[in-house]
Amino acid sequence: MKYVLKKVITLIITxxxxxxxxxxxxxxxxxxxxxxxxxxxxxxQQVEELREEMGLNDPIPVRxxxxxxxxxxxxxxxxxxxxxxxxxxLLADRLPVTALLAAMSFLMILALSLxxxxxxxxxxGKWPDIGINLATQVVMAIPSFFLGIILTYVFGLVLHWFxxxxxxxxxxxxxxxxxxxxxxxxxxxxxxxxMVVKFLRGSVLAEMQKDYVRTAYSRxxxxxxxLYRHVLRNAFIPVITFLALVIAEILAGSIIVEQVFSxxxxxxxxxxxxxxxDYPVVQAVVMYVTALVVVINFLxxxxxxxxxxxxxxxx
Amino acid sequence: MKRWNYSLLAxxxxxxxxxxxxxxxxxxxxxxxxxxxxxxxxxxxxxxxLCGTDNFGRDIFSRIMNGAFTTCFVAICTVLIGAVGGTxxxxxxxxxxxxxxNVVMRVNDVLLSFPSVLLALVLVSLMGxxxxxxxxxxGILFIPSFARIVRGEYLRLKNQDxxxxxxxxxxxNLRIMFVHILPNLFVSMLTTAAVGFNNAVLAEASMSYLxxxxxxxxxxLGRMLxxxxxxxxxxxxxxxxxxxxxxxxxxxxxxxxEGLRExxxxx
Numbered sequence: 001m002k003y004v005l006k007k008v009i010t011l012i013i014t015x016x017x018x019x020x021x022x023x024x025x026x027x028x029x030x031x032x033x034x035x036x037x038x039x040x041x042x043x044x045q046q047v048e049e050l051r052e053e054m055g056l057n058d059p060i061p062v063r064x065x066x067x068x069x070x071x072x073x074x075x076x077x078x079x080x081x082x083x084x085x086x087x088x089x090l091l092a093d094r095l096p097v098t099a100l101l102a103a104m105s106f107l108m109i110l111a112l113s114l115x116x117x118x119x120x121x122x123x124x125g126k127w128p129d130i131g132i133n134l135a136t137q138v139v140m141a142i143p144s145f146f147l148g149i150i151l152t153y154v155f156g157l158v159l160h161w162f163x164x165x166x167x168x169x170x171x172x173x174x175x176x177x178x179x180x181x182x183x184x185x186x187x188x189x190x191x192x193x194x195m196v197v198k199f200l201r202g203s204v205l206a207e208m209q210k211d212y213v214r215t216a217y218s219r220x221x222x223x224x225x226x227l228y229r230h231v232l233r234n235a236f237i238p239v240i241t242f243l244a245l246v247i248a249e250i251l252a253g254s255i256i257v258e259q260v261f262s263x264x265x266x267x268x269x270x271x272x273x274x275x276x277x278d279y280p281v282v283q284a285v286v287m288y289v290t291a292l293v294v295v296i297n298f299l300x301x302x303x304x305x306x307x308x309x310x311x312x313x314x315x
Numbered sequence: 316m317k318r319w320n321y322s323l324l325a326x327x328x329x330x331x332x333x334x335x336x337x338x339x340x341x342x343x344x345x346x347x348x349x350x351x352x353x354x355x356x357x358x359x360x361x362x363x364x365l366c367g368t369d370n371f372g373r374d375i376f377s378r379i380m381n382g383a384f385t386t387c388f389v390a391i392c393t394v395l396i397g398a399v400g401g402t403x404x405x406x407x408x409x410x411x412x413x414x415x416x417n418v419v420m421r422v423n424d425v426l427l428s429f430p431s432v433l434l435a436l437v438l439v440s441l442m443g444x445x446x447x448x449x450x451x452x453x454g455i456l457f458i459p460s461f462a463r464i465v466r467g468e469y470l471r472l473k474n475q476d477x478x479x480x481x482x483x484x485x486x487x488n489l490r491i492m493f494v495h496i497l498p499n500l501f502v503s504m505l506t507t508a509a510v511g512f513n514n515a516v517l518a519e520a521s522m523s524y525l526x527x528x529x530x531x532x533x534x535x536l537g538r539m540l541x542x543x544x545x546x547x548x549x550x551x552x553x554x555x556x557x558x559x560x561x562x563x564x565x566x567x568x569x570x571x572x573e574g575l576r577e578x579x580x581x582x
Contacts, residue, residue, distance in 0.1 A: 014425055025441055137573075141565035143517050145524050146558035149544060157548045252430030256521050260544070271525055274440040286437055290429055 003305060011298045018290050019071065023064045026279045067283075076284035081276045087284045090269060095288075096170060097181075098258070098265035102250050104178070104185035105192070109246065113193045117200030121235075122227060124205060132201075136194035144253045148187035148260035155183060165262045184261040188253040192246050199242050204235040237308050244300035248293040323574025330567025333560060337387055340380025348377040349532060357550040367552040369542070375553060378534055379560055385535040387564070389450055389528075390515035394508050396454025401461020402504075406492050408462070409469025420466070426459045435518055436527070444527045453518050457511055464507050468500050502579055509572035513565045520561055536561050 051057050058066075070077060076087035120132040156164040162183060168176040207213070208231060216226045255267030262268070266285055273281035340348075345365075352372035360367040366375040404423075408416040426434070438452035472478065473496065481495045522528035523537030531538070536557045543554035 017425060022437075025437065137569065138562070138566060141513075141562045141569060143520050143558070143561055143565075145521060146540060146554075146561065149540065149547065149554050149558065153547050153551050153554070248430045252432040255432060255436070256525060259525060270436065271527075274436060274527065277440075279440075282437070282440055286433060289433055293430065 004302065007298060007301055011294065014294050015291055018294070019068055019287060020064065022283055022286050022290075023067055024060070026283050027060050027063070071284070071287060076287075077280045079273075079278055079281050081273070081278040081281070087280050090281060091266065091284060091288065094264060094266045094269050097263060098251075098254055098267065100170060100177070101181050101185055101188070101254050101258070101263065101265060102247070104181055105189035105250050105254070106247065108185060108189040109192050109196060109243075109250075112189075113196035113200065116193070117197040118204065118227070118232070120197060120201045121204035121208075122223070124201070129201075132197060136198050139194040140191055140198075142191060144187050144191055145256045145260050147190055148184060148257045151183050151187055152260065167261070167263055169264075180261075181263070184254070184257045184263055187257045187260070188250055192249060192253070196239070196242065196246060200235065200239050203238050204231060207231045207235040210234075237304070240304055240307065241300060244297050247296050251289055251293065320574050320578055322570045322577060326567045326570030326572075326574055328567075329563050330571065333383055333564050333567065334387060336380050337384035340377070340384055344374075344377035344380050346374035346377045348373060348381045348534070350374075357546060357553075359550075360552050366556040367550065369550065369553050370546050375539075375556055378539060379536070379557055382534045382536045382539050382557060383560055383564070385446070385529055385533060386516055386519055386537070386561070389446065389453070389519045389535070390512050392450045393453040393457055393515040393519075394511045396450070397457025397461045397511055398504065398508060400454070400458040401463075402465050402497070402500075404458060404462040405465025405467075406469055406497070409466035410473055410488070410492050410496070412470075416466075420463075423459045423462055426456075427463070431456055431514070431518065432521055435522060436525075439522060439527045444530055446529050446533060449519060449522055449528045453515055453522075456518075457515065460511065461504075461507060464503060465500060468503060469496060472496050472499055502575065506572045506575045506579075509568045509575065513568045513572075516561065516564055516568075 079085045079087050120129045123129045152164050155161040162180050170177040216230050258265045258267035270285040355368045355372045358368040364374050408419050434456050435452050442448040481491050520537030523535045524541045529535040529538045539557040
């Protein structure tokens with residue numbers, strides 16, 4: 001319980017730090033939001049009125065606190081770029097799409113990397129392992145957005161399996177939406193699959209060196225039995241932490257891959273907002289994504305401790 | 316008989332080839348990389364244009380030579396900033412320890428738990444796009460990972476006999492940190508730098524692909540991919556060759572770091 005409490009406090013402090021940094025960073029940059037909203041021809045009086053209305057005249061700590069109290073309730077203020085549109089509503093439209101994309105690529109990663117990693121470790125040094133090793137080495141070198149471009153060309157433009165740019169919203173036709181998202185999901189997933197395979201192989205091979213494995217062999221177990229009954233459950237423990245890292249990478253990867261496939265998700269919103277200097281949106285997206293990553297890390301820490309009680313005593 | 320270190324060899328050949336091309340490209344390219352030629356728009360690869368031409372009839376091979384140079388230049392600067400900054404932070408925190416170490420490493424952990432692309436995007440949105448800004452943004456981002464490794468090494472080395480001998484001989488802290496301990500970090504720094512270089516290449520490519528990195532008339536491999544996407548159907552080679560160049564660079568350096576690690580473990 002003490003362990004959980006300690007982790008919760010760390011989580012809250014981390015989130016507060018992130019929010020302060022995110023807010024602070026965007027408050028110190030030059031440029032006046034009121035001017036950019038009204039255009040350069042606005043009279044100083046108009047600008048002053050809008051500044052007052054937007055709360056830009058308050059000192060930074062006051063603005064931070066009001067932003068934070070809004071953010072906790074899911075209210076990130078209004079977008080600079082779109083009139084009368086709250087950041088929250090912009091996010092609400094795009095979050096499901098990105099969540100779907102991330103979930104699909106995570107499932108792909110689990111479905112492919114676990115069997116491949118085990119296979120590679122089982123036959124370490126033999127041809128399946130050498131083949132998998134070579135493939136992972138090459139795949140890890142491919143940037144996900146280039147993979148996306150290749151997938152667009154091969155499956156979209158040559159084979160016509162999907163129409164690039166013709167994204168269907170999930171609430172219109174879920175099947176068509178999933179069919180479209182399968183390609184960006186694959187582009188995000190493939191390099192990560194290679195990473196997980198390599199990591200799992202290393203973890204299994206390290207575990208195979210331990211004394212209990214020798215004991216299990218001496219009791220007459222075959223290699224397969226040792227692997228599946230004894231080694232795997234131990235080898236998976238570090239993989240859990242690694243998968244948490246992978247989730248963060250998936251979110252980051254989908255920011256870019258959404259751009260390749262014109263998927264109207266959070267990543268695309270972020271890039272457009274950055275290009276248009278729509279800072280409330282940028283702040284909100286950054287806060288959202290990092291909070292998500294931190295919370296996932298927190299949950300994984302808890303899970304990790306549940307799977308392996310040794311952590312509690314050492315950490 | 317000495318066993319060949321195939322990873323290291325293959326890595327050196329691959330990345331050496333690209334680096335050589337990039338360097339040569341600074342003095343000589345088959346065509347002027349910015350010269351437009353309306354008669355050969357979107358031409359397929361041929362003997363005259365090894366990688367074809369783009370929508371303005373510019374020679375893609377020449378542009379790759381220049382783009383690879385920009386990409387590698389950004390990556391090298393990034394790694395240098397990361398390595399120097401990380402070494403300073405890691406050396407001080409690892410060597411002295413104490414509450415400062417605690418605080419700095421906590422901050423470090425928080426920074427490391429962010430997806431790096433997201434942080435880079437935030438920094439670039441604050442500073443604006445451009446080559447110098449992308450180097451600064453990525454360089455700052457690379458400090459934590461270097462700092463963590465350097466700190467670990469200092470923790471391991473600071474109580475070794477040679478450090479005590481140096482101390483007994485009257486060497487000051489600064490001298491011990493940078494003259495006695497630092498040279499021992501060479502191999503681990505090299506491996507980290509190779510991995511960091513790759514991440515920097517990928518990060519630069521991603522940022523430029525998003526239109527937030529290198530700006531025209533300068534070009535980089537990521538920027539070329541950004542421009543190529545519009546013409547994907549008519550000129551797929553415009554995307555394929557710069558992309559493959561990125562893959563070769565990254566593959567080369569990851570083989571090098573793998574080879575270095577292998578060599579170290581073999582002794």
